[in-house]
Structures are given as structure tokens and as C-alpha cells.
Amino acid sequence: MIIHPFKYSRVPGIFFTLILLITAGLCNAQVALTPGKIPFETKYLKTGKYEMGCYIVDGGRETEISSFIIDINANKETMSIVTTLNLVGAGDPRIDTIISDGKTFTPLYRSSFNDKYELMLNYGKEVTGYHYDKQSRKKRVIKEPVNEAFFDGYCYPYLLGLLPLASGYSASMPVYDYRPENTVNLKKAIIEEVTSGMYTSSLTGAHKVWLVTVFEQATNDKYVYYIDKETRRLWKVDIFSNAGQHILMVDRETDFNPFKSTFDKVATMKLIKSGSAVISGQVYAKDNENEGMLSGIAVININKKQYARAGTSIVLIPYTDFFKEWIKLNEASRKKGRAVPLPKEAAECIKTTTVYDDKGHFEFVNLMPGDYLIFAEIGYVHTSRRTEVVGYTDTYVNGLYQGTSENTTVRSYVGNTSATVKKVVKIEKEGETVEVKLKKTL
Structure with a gap:
């Protein structure tokens, strides 16, 4: 059985629906699903590690409250799922298996092991184990007969995507979820309806999904799972509790990898740390005050240089095949309103420094021979000169109208940009100092 993250004892069960695959099928009447009586397509189960973020939605605002790492290991004999729950602002993580x-x-x-309690269950002809409350120091021995087949409450969400989902599909699943306050630990999770929908990822775009609505008898909570029609991956879950x-x-899509180039962290890190070359530079902007067709052209080039302020960040990227591909991917994705994040290990190989004086000077040291992309964002004062019409003059000769001329003036506008x-x-080569000027004519 799964429950929303504020009910701390059973959070991780919801995350087990990641990466679910199955062949198509039809079922229009609600059926009872029990172990051994469902044609699960186990060949589609994938071993891997994934992560989901959890947010509370209030007035349209989403506030992160936790994140989960899900480690799945599936083979012909067993399927194991280990989850690590990290609550925002909390101490030790919670680990469930x-x-x-x-x-x-x-x-x-x-x-389940966390700072509040320990729980261990063994399933067979009986459910045996213990529950230990760390606050009250009370230990309960668990011994309960098994009279019918069921799924574990932390496992059944993972199985939803393995079902023959189709519009109009419905079913019920008996699930066991132990809690000390329960009088009955075996209740049903009811798949109320399945409909078609869409999910849009900021990384991978639009996906056709099954919207699977599940009602839990044990909690009176409702869940809507967004399960990919093609891959059966779980993209999103909406949880509506009975408390409102x-x-x-x-899904944070930590497995997302659009790169064809291979990233070598050791070799890339050597480029920025193990050499003896230096890049010494200066960064500034030059405002030309032109408008219209002359915008961006320093016609006379008489305006003063506006140097980047001391403390301005300068970024250096090893210009390897991997980083070139990353830049190209982002340029293409930006047209679609998306961005390709840089893998953590690659981001660690980006070097930064700051302007150290009032003349825009900076330097990078300990570099090896190679190509490097250097960039910065600088602030400057832009002066705009415009010719504006302030009035008109009508001309008459011997009382006859000859025409109208514009009265104009040139005005200057100053703004920060x-x-x-x-x-x-x-x-x-090693040991050389390369001088560079980063300049922008505006």
C-alpha cells in the first residue's frame, strides 16, 4: 500500500512503478488480480537506479519536500527494490527493501529502517517479523496467518505498468501493509479507471500516457499514475489525500543521456589542473550609441571601454568533443523551449575565476595544451541617441500653403543592460601564456 509523503511510515511504495513494460491487451470489466494469476511480462523488467522528486502543491505553487532514490534489481528468481528517502531538512535517510x-x-x-522505527517481515505460510518503535521503545512481534494470496503494499504500484492497460480497464488487487494501529492489514487497491493522456517532460518532450486512477481502501487516498504507453515508464503521480x-x-530522469560522445572525467580534469600554461585576459564592452541600421557597428569607435567589474565571474570550459556536443544540443533544444542539463561529473570539470581589478583583467592557470571556451556575462551602461519629432511647421507663400516640415531634436537615453x-x-604548448581580449561592441 502506498501513501503520500506526509504519512512518513509508507512513502517509498509509490516509486516502484518506474520503467514498466508490457504487451497490449484489453479488459473492460473489473477483475480481481492475485499473484500467479496475472500474465506479467517479466522480461520487460529493467535493473537500474532512478530518482523521483516529491512536491506539495498549494495554490498552484510546488514546494519540494523529499527525493527518492530507487534501486531495482530484477532477475528470473526475484525482484528486489531498495529505496532511499531523503526528506528536505531531515537528518538520516530512510531505507526500505x-x-x-x-x-x-x-x-x-x-x-524498513529509519529514525522512528524498524520493521522486518518474512512472508510464507505466515507473515512473521517484528515492529520496533524507537520513541516508545516498544517492540511488537508479528505472527499472522496467510489465508489468501496478496501483494505487498510497497510492491503493487510497480506492477501497475505490467498490466494489460487500455481505456476502460479496471481491476482490484489485494495488498498487505502492516501498521501497528491496524485491525486488518489486508485490504484492496482498486484501479477505478484508465484513460489516455499526455505528459510533457522538460528534457524529452511530449509522451502519450495512460492515466491510471487508483483508490486505496486502507487510506481513502486517490492516486493518478502517468504511465508511458510505449515504455510503461512512470513519469508522474498526483496524490489526492482524504485530508485535502x-x-x-x-521522475527526475537522472538516466537521461542524449550524448553520443563519451565523457572522460580523468582526462578532462587533467586539462584544467595538470598543465603549466596560462590564459591571461581582459573583458570589456564598448557602447557605440547607434540605433537602427547602425546598431552594433562602432562607426567612429570613440566611446570609452566599459570594463567588467572586479568580481565578475569568468567561465572556462575544456572545448572537447563532449562539451561541443553539449553546446550544440542546447542550441537545438532552446528552440523548443527546453535545455539539456550537464552531467554532474562533467560540470565538475568547468573552471571559473573572477575579474581581479578595475580594468577587467582575469587569468586561468595550470592548463594543458588544448582548446578552451571562455565566456562571461558583463553589465554595462548603454547610451541610446534617437532623433525625435517634437513638432511641425507649415509654410505659406502669399497666403498659399507650400508644405509642412518636421521639427526634430536628438535625445539621449541611458540604461543598464x-x-x-x-x-x-x-x-x-606547455608553459606558454596566451593573451586574450573578451570584448563586445554594442
Whole structure:
């Protein structure tokens, strides 16, 4: 059984629907689903590690409250899922483990360890184990007979995408979820309806999905799962609690990798740390005050240089094939309103420095021979000169109207703005100092 993150004891169950695959099928009447009686397509289960973010939605505003790392290991014998829950502002993480039969998904074992309690369950002809409350120091021994087949409450959400989903599909699943306050631990999760929908990812665009609505008898909470029609990946979950809370869960797509180039962190890190070459530079802007057709052209080039202020950040990127591809991908994605994030290990190989004086000077040291992209965003004062019409003069000769002429004046407007400057710099050999000017004529 799953529940929204404010009910701390059973959060991770919701995340097990990641990466679900199945062949198509039809079922228009609600059926009872039990282990061993469902044609699960286990060959589509994928071993991997994934992450989801959890947010509370209030007045249209989303506030992050937790994140989850889900480690799935599936083979012919068993399916194990280990989740790590990290609550925002909390201390130690919570770790939950569920092991089920790899073919029927009959539960075999479950445990939960956190700063509030410990839970360990072994499934067989009986459910045995213990629950230890760390605050009250009370330990309960669990021994409960098994009279019918069921799924573990932390496992069943993972199985939703393995079902023959279609518009109008409905079913119910018996699930076991132990809680000390329960009088009955076995209740149903009811798939109320399945409809078609869309999910749009900021990384991978639009996806056709099944909207699977599930009602839990144990909690009176409702869940809407966004399951990819093609891959059965879980993109999103809306949770509507009986207390009126709305919780949103979103796949962070940490496995997203659009790159064809291979990234070598060791070699790239050496480029920026293990050499003896230096890039010494100066960054400034030059405002030409022109408008219209002359905009961007320094016709006379008499205006003073406006140097980047001391403390302005300058960024250096090793201009390898990987980073070139990343830049190209972002240029293409930007046209679609999306961005391609840089992998963490690649981001660690970007070097930064700051302007150290009032003349816009900066430098990068310990560089090896190679190509580097240097860029900065600088602020400057832009002066705009415009010719404006302030009136008209009518001309008459001997009382006859001859025409109208405009009365004009030139006015100046001053405002703060910014510009991005960048340049590819090549270091030919060890020990050399390359001088570079990052300038922008505006």
C-alpha cells in the first residue's frame, strides 16, 4: 500500500512503478488480480537506479519536500527494490527493501529502517517479523496467518505498468501493509479507471500516457499514475489525500543521456589542473550609441571601454568533443523551449575565476595544451541617441500653403543592460601564456 509523503511510515511504495513494460491487451470489466494469476511480462523488467522528486502543491505553487532514490534489481528468481528517502531538512535517510518472487511477485521479504522505527517481515505460510518503535521503545512481534494470496503494499504500484492497460480497464488487487494501529492489514487497491493522456517532460518532450486512477481502501487516498504507453515508464503521480492535500511526484530522469560522445572525467580534469600554461585576459564592452541600421557597428569607435567589474565571474570550459556536443544540443533544444542539463561529473570539470581589478583583467592557470571556451556575462551602461519629432511647421507663400516640415531634436537615453561575451582560445604548448581580449561592441 502506498501513501503520500506526509504519512512518513509508507512513502517509498509509490516509486516502484518506474520503467514498466508490457504487451497490449484489453479488459473492460473489473477483475480481481492475485499473484500467479496475472500474465506479467517479466522480461520487460529493467535493473537500474532512478530518482523521483516529491512536491506539495498549494495554490498552484510546488514546494519540494523529499527525493527518492530507487534501486531495482530484477532477475528470473526475484525482484528486489531498495529505496532511499531523503526528506528536505531531515537528518538520516530512510531505507526500505522489498523482495518478491521474480515470476508471480508473491512477497518474500520487506524491511524498513529509519529514525522512528524498524520493521522486518518474512512472508510464507505466515507473515512473521517484528515492529520496533524507537520513541516508545516498544517492540511488537508479528505472527499472522496467510489465508489468501496478496501483494505487498510497497510492491503493487510497480506492477501497475505490467498490466494489460487500455481505456476502460479496471481491476482490484489485494495488498498487505502492516501498521501497528491496524485491525486488518489486508485490504484492496482498486484501479477505478484508465484513460489516455499526455505528459510533457522538460528534457524529452511530449509522451502519450495512460492515466491510471487508483483508490486505496486502507487510506481513502486517490492516486493518478502517468504511465508511458510505449515504455510503461512512470513519469508522474498526483496524490489526492482524504485530508485535502495534493502531492505531486515527478521522475527526475537522472538516466537521461542524449550524448553520443563519451565523457572522460580523468582526462578532462587533467586539462584544467595538470598543465603549466596560462590564459591571461581582459573583458570589456564598448557602447557605440547607434540605433537602427547602425546598431552594433562602432562607426567612429570613440566611446570609452566599459570594463567588467572586479568580481565578475569568468567561465572556462575544456572545448572537447563532449562539451561541443553539449553546446550544440542546447542550441537545438532552446528552440523548443527546453535545455539539456550537464552531467554532474562533467560540470565538475568547468573552471571559473573572477575579474581581479578595475580594468577587467582575469587569468586561468595550470592548463594543458588544448582548446578552451571562455565566456562571461558583463553589465554595462548603454547610451541610446534617437532623433525625435517634437513638432511641425507649415509654410505659406502669399497666403498659399507650400508644405509642412518636421521639427526634430536628438535625445539621449541611458540604461543598464548586460551582454554575453565568449571566445575559443587555443593553447599550443606547455608553459606558454596566451593573451586574450573578451570584448563586445554594442
